[in-house]
Amino acid sequence: MDQIRRGTLQTETFFEQVGGEPTFRRLVHSFYQGVAGDPVLRPMYPEEDLGPAEERLTLFLMQYWGGPRTYSDERGHPRLRMRHAPFTVDRAAHDAWLGHMRAAVRELELNEDHERQLWDYLVYAAASMVNTPE
Template sequence: METDNFYEAIGGHPTFVKLIDVFYDGVAHDEVLRPMYPEEDLEPAKERFLMFLEQYWGGPKTYSETRGHPRLRMRHGPFQVTPLARDQWLLHMRTAVDSLELPPLYEATLWDYLDRAAHSLVNSA
């Protein structure tokens, strides 16, 4: 399928659902990250992250319609995002990205964004 839309090019909604599911499977058992998710059930966090990533990559605008501007730094401000937390987040996200088995260019594009975003959110030593 030829398209200029990254979201569509990598498979749309099912691809992003898989990414989020695999990522949160790791987070659910991570001693560093799990405490940052106050809800007993990770489903609300999964839904928010899914909506954000889909919108960012050219999918539905559901995130902005329901939550407003992403304001990533502000939304992560209440949490101590340390270099260790960033590294754990990247560990689980790497597993999730790898599970998609994307063509190399798409994989590199997605990973570059996720890696930069994780580094930008560190707010504590």
Template structure:
């Protein structure tokens, strides 16, 4: 049984997703400032490795970075609801730039569902103007 990674074109497709995403992030007013100016290539590679590994490709992310631990790795960044929504907006543009022949609808839905779960999981700040929680 082949993996989703293999079914959608492997490394080439996940490279396109990551490159398309980061091409937008560089000038984005919410996400752009979260990235060090001297590590765009590294950030793009890490995203590509993570997505490829998650969908059945090589374990490059684990080999180079260790276990993903996404919440811990992103804790220092102010990810509020607006940032998560923007991440999804830019990721959707990147994913939609890849034709349906390369990523058929069923696989596209699986990838998108995962991206929505990841974006929600990474929220670590309240939105500005949100009343403080009453639970202490």
């Protein structure tokens, strides 16, 4: 949504348009509830507690969509492919990840345009993480 303030045009970021930090925290929390019981994805998380992974993904997504730069401040450049390289990310992992993320996105009940924009990015991101051919 565009707003005019003191003669300048200011555009809200996607992050702001969808409700900011609470929206991204709900999205990622819901996603990790699915991951916790997933036989394909859960073994990829060496930590017993998924909380740290949940926090990292939340901070990354908030930053990506125009929120605070906390992720980069704490962890540096995202380097997503490099960070996922130690894990076997095959088509089954891709599909499982998207399945849990799809359910989490639907729970947000975003408007159609925002949901499509978010979903298109998540599909792209999931495809780019695949590192093991079938």
